[in-house]
Amino acid sequence: MGNCSSTPELFEKVLEMFCGRTQHKSIHNNTKKKIKGTVVLRKTNDFGALILDRVHEFFGRGVSLQLISAVHGDPDNGNRGKLGKAVHLERSITTITSVLSAVEAAFNITFDWDEAMGFPGAFIIRNHRHSQFYLKTVTLEDIPGHGQLLFICNSWVYPAHRYNYDRIFFSNKTFLPCNTPEPLRYYREQELIGLRGNGSGMLKEWDRVYDYAYYNDLGMPDKGPEYARPVLGGSKTYPYPRRGRTDRPPTEADPNIESRLPLLGLNIYVPRDERFSPVKMSDFLACALKSVGQVLPAEIVALFDKTPNEFDTFQDVLNLYERGVKLPNRALLNKIREYIPCEILKELVRSDGERLFKFPMPDVIKEDKSAWRKDEEFAREMLAGVNPVVIRGLQEFPPASKLDPIIYGNQTSTVTREQIEKNMNGLTVDKAIKNNKLFILDHHDALMPYLRRINTTSTKTYASRTLLLLQDDGTLKPLAIELSLPHPQGDQHGATSQVFTPAEHGIEGSVWQLAKAYAAVNDSGYHQLISHWLNTHAVIEPFVIATNRQLSVLHPIYKLLHPHFRDTMYINALARQILINAGGVLEKTVFPAKYAMEMSSFVYKNWNFTEQGLPSELLKRGVAVRDSRQPYGLRLLIEDYPYAVDGLEIWSAIETWVREYCSFYYSTDESVQGDSELQLWWIELRNEGHGDKKDEAWWPEMQGRAQLIQTCTIIIWVASALHAAVNFGQYPYAGYLPNRPTISRRFMPEPGTREYAELESNPESAFLKTITAQFQTLLGVSLIEILSRHATDEIYLGQRESPDWTSDAQPLEAFERFRMQLVQIEHRIVQRNNDKRWKNRFGPVKVPYTLLYPSTSDSIRASGLSGMGIPNSVSI
Template sequence: MKVCAWPFEMMGKILELFCGRNNPKGLENEVGETKKIQGTVVLIKKSILDFNDFHASFLDKVHEFLGKGVSLQLISASHGDPDKGLQGKLGKAARLGQWITTIAGITAEDTAFSVTFDWHESMGVPGAFIIKNHHHSQFYLKTVTLEDVPGHGPIHFVCNSWVYPAHRYRYSRIFFSNKTYLPCNTPEPLRKYREEELANLRGNGTDMLKEWDRVYDYAYYNDLGSPDKGKDHARPVLGGSKEYPYPRRGRTGRARTRKDAKCESRLPLLSLNIYVPRDERFGNLKMSDFIAYALKSLVQVMVPELKSICDKTPNEFDTFQDVLNIYENGIKLPHGTTLKKVRDCIPWEMIKELVRTDGERFLKFPMPDVIKEDKLAWRTDEEFAREMLAGLNPVIIRCLQEFPPASKLDRKIYGNQTSSITREDVEPNMNGLTVDQALENHKLFILDHHDALIPYLRRINTTSTKTYASRTLLLLKDDGTLKPLAIELSLPHPQGDHHGAVNQVYTPAENGIEGAVWQLAKAYAAVNDSGCHQLISHWLNTHAVIEPLVIATNRQLSVLHPIHKLLHPHFRDTMYINALARQILINAGGVLEKTVFPAKFALEMSSMVYKSWVFTQQALPADLLKRGMAVPDSSYPNGLRLVIEDYPFAVDGLEIWSAIETWVTEYCSFYYPTDDLVQSDSELQSWWTELRNEGHGDLKDEPWWPEMHTRADLIQTCTIIIWVASALHAAVNFGQYPYAGYLPNRPTISRRFMPEAGTPEYVELEVDPDRAFLKTITSQFQTLLGVSLIEILSRHSTDEIYLGQTDNPLWTSDAEPLEAFERFGKKLIEIEDRITERNNDERWKNRNGPVKVPYTLLFPNTSDKSRAGGLTSKGIPNSISI
């Protein structure tokens, strides 16, 4: 039945008359004429199907009927009120119209409302507005546009913020126009508003934060464990100590645990309502995508049932075809396991997405790229080595500088940790080269996971994990590809760490028991690389180190500040995905601990690595030079020459880095024509000081931090931040499912040691090497768990915003930065074309490899306007958003 809206509108007008809303009080003493300014407000109403507040839409209409609507009040940027410390004069409040007649959709969608302001010509130009929401529920305010301000023309406000009911705030919600100002250039009438808004975002450092709070503050990683459940559930606090240094996370203010006052209590496992400022949470579309694909993981609620299913098979893959079946056919439920049994574990609404309509098959996954063209090519030595240059973790391999490989571990504690690999082990396979010749000509390389693991290996191996620390030596061949020369597997000395390591060296072999042993040696090295990738390259070096930057930027840089405008797009969703990670992935007993070899020592181990983290070495050129993968050469772009010409991550990455650096240079040079402006920028200096002393406070005394005294310091800093948050994260995240979705290629756990001659395990390896391989690496249950997780993490959201794109072309009113950004986008499209050309050029063998998977992880995807999302294996999102 259609309901007529006019009685509601009429009642609203009557109430306005009684309340004096049309009385131009405050303007009668002004000299001049009052003008009508027409405006358009674009917002997203709270969905009528929002299960958190089903009656929101109805109650909002009641509030409108009672005259409690949404009002906006313009603030002058050019005329101050002497009675209010010269803060900008306020215009008369204008009410948003047509709320009652505009129905909230079942799905979130933009809704435009008209608004009319009375604006006296003596008030000058509006520069901000106050909005008051007297409804029952919140809405997402996208933009406000003033169509024709007298003497000025249109003014745009890009808001992109949730506005809660006014009683939820202790202050007025204020939004500024898309003007950009350094603190010293801020119009005086807006200065105090600017300062107060930053103070509101900092909060008071106390109280448990609620969803409507807009507070950015710091905390240690003290929420990973649940000590109240017992010692097995406790985890050390990361951050705030020399023993366990760590970047800071966002504060929630939750109560401390009963048994450990240093630890913060945790939410129920399935809760997604962990506090981050509301504007940092996923948008409606992305949240829908995330939940839909997260249903495939299910492990948080049905681990017991899943495990019992796997145990009945039993908990092993017997053949590689069994592994392939989870992509081709799915997992068949064992006899006697009914859908009712599965449905008893979780609601049917959550499980129906995962099971065919006949209920026969369960957990079917997309085919990973690495086995699409060839089911066996992943096992070749060439592909094993190529993925160190063009796989999901291409940031660890380094050029060997000394032989045998040395260790940086303290000899007083760990004894002699020098490698046992000898010239006799490797020179017969070096195509006529000697070790010294190869070193001199930059032809020896190493994938080194020794020093990071040795201090933890004894404890790790007390769990169900049975693994080694590894060193893998490789030779650069004349065709530009790498071939493995030796793999060293090391264990702590049984008589104590100070006795050094017990090493075993393995060399390539193709057939017989030697070939089977070599395949296992590569698997142990891959296990190390998988764990270090997930914990260090991915989590620590992108997610964790960027979160303090998100916090510091919102606390110290106003939305009017040019550096806030530059960096803000690169922080989208990062705090929330990190909060979700702490809730269900990296917490005690979480998915990461269940699927990656360091188990309960995982995050603690990453803390040890953070001790040697250096901000300036996160720049790609500095990283390549540090690893010896490039040498200084002024005749090459970026002033360096790659020692492996066909290094896809570095080749594509350097082009992306250069494009980012050029864009940042042009942008910063517009606002900071001199170094003096950098030094005198109070907000910028506070931002940088707080980031060092608070956000990365455990490393605050390190000498390598840029001083932030010059424009060059600023450009370097912003380029690194954007590179890490966009391209570096893309390179180490979105290759997860294409390469590791097939777990035998990238096993994450080893469950038994290398078989020794004379043991039943050795006989099994001789008789059935494939089965022995599968019994050594990640189990069936862990595979289902791990593949479910990385399928979610490898997907691009359908609302993704890629590098070189923006969600609003009016993000600033300054023409030169807009033109520079347009050039940046065009440059990225040119890079896309060159990447495609290189992938199609058969000279570059590392770009496709035996598995025939082109390297597209640093393909910007700027030219693709469809934003289809999914497992595309390409595209650089603006931010760490998944």
């Protein structure tokens, strides 16, 4: 199809030859007042559908619009808004350059003005064509007495026979339920009823249903017991946030488990408007092509190196970025072609076809190839790396456990004062605790209940505690790493532990490097499963569902929150399909393996919505204390804590914006209490979306403006800044797996063993044989490269898809102040990064902390792996 762009014009000429006309046009009475308008839509890129659409349009079955009055009801139709005469789209005023690209086209439309109908507040659209289209905007010009009227639609419209109700779009006005013009009230309510669905039946792509389901789609029991996974959600044993309902048929082996699509199937049901845009899908697929390792057969994997599935030296790892992995021969490349389509393969190999899997250089090794091994960098990344949300202040010694002693015995730390005080710069433990100088990275309690089972897989790892000292220069100094295992005689006997302290040289230095690797493995797994997946992706999805089910598009809180839900349901659906499912990429590349999602359910038991706000979260971790003299009402105990310092500024800006916005629509606490849609939204979020936590006392009661502002601020913070902080640093720091290994494959070697002798004689080889293997590295790095990229059509904090997202002037002015405040925050972050006093902002690896840059500058858009910029939503 070398000249696809001329095909539509050619088809019109054929129609004209046979029928003497080119396109159906509406007939208007030129003696009446006309209201002209423009409809902007994006057509399907399916050529066959386009031809059929032209036929439908020729016979007068195109796209019709019918205005609905906002001021006059029809007494013959239950006083619903009076309907105008249906009119059809006229000829396109924008040339389509290619039927194979998703281009926008603008169409004229003309309405007869009916004084008896009055000002329109909505319209019905009917698609009588063969295929769906994306309706972007409808603009009406020069409405008598009113001027221009804008409808921001941004929705896919399928053929009318796919719906059992009318597709309705409202103008960009905003109304609380009680203030809705009476003629529009019925349409507002019916739109929400359609979005809720009837609660049953397998959902199809044209369905617009938002509903809840358990995570019962991760396992594949029909493949055998090793692929069975528990249902997450709906029980005290495995509590979990809800996901979007799909209602695929159950598996044969277990009627409680929903069947799955084929492995690489991406057509997973979410409401069509929740799917990626064509531009983003193109970006995603182009990058995802590099993550095809899971489809390669074992014999190909084994030929990557002379030592199957192992890196022999750190230089071998560096070759992934400097040279790529060299294929042994052309025959192997031909073998790969049997499994990977040529259009995918060309994304993976150089033009000479000799190398596979060449990755961008991660920031952590750009300036210095070995600085990541320094203790200062190991500690600094707990404050400014990819997982800066776990470190906490230590207020008791030795560190205690919250695990039930009846089940798990004594889990108190075995670290002694003598072991750490020798490295505490003259401080005693008691004095350090009193002066808020001791901190801990504690992954003990989260892992210990699962460790015995995890270690029955190919993983061999520990539950770790890392103790650190805050020094006078603001940097953290590791003091000890405790590695613990369940007692061999049973969990009730407690833990068996080893304690390692810093060393630089000889076998002691090599052992210490391994101890840090085990701690990093714990932190990597916790980061992916909890900090990233659970605490952003999973917990936000119920908010997406409830908002669309209970808040009309006319509702101010819908307009406030909707941008922060963009793409979340679809990226989560993709994750369930290929990442977090049984045998998926995450199980292959992160140490908990088949127990990964079950472990995240265990941690969700302690999830608390109100503690997701940044100030509360910092106080809970003991890295800040309340101080009314400070700008945000608290004082950081680590002054040079980049995530917290930058985050508090972002948090404050979001909170100010939300307060100004909400105060415009809610003048009193009673107006919050009387908002029927808002109250149903909040009830459903508690009872359905996070139903396993519905009885928790910490839920805000939603009885006043303060609770509404707090709730919306937390939602926006989690969906935007928190997700940016724990997501977009993945490739810069973890793209080099030795810095952030995800798996450990053998235990710490004991003196007198062959492994210990190897560690002594060849520490590089012993280190690499302990952490993530070569194939898992290729797969894991491929994954985080995808997850760390910004889409080219990303919409960032302080931006909206349309500048006219509301017709209310004061919220628009407040939003502009919010945008300008973010610009000023970025300038201050740049200044802090350039200030040499703040050592934790650069560290030995010389990587500035940019993850909370709110900027949307061209420099961010130019590089998907920029490591900066806060998207509005959990969109990747």
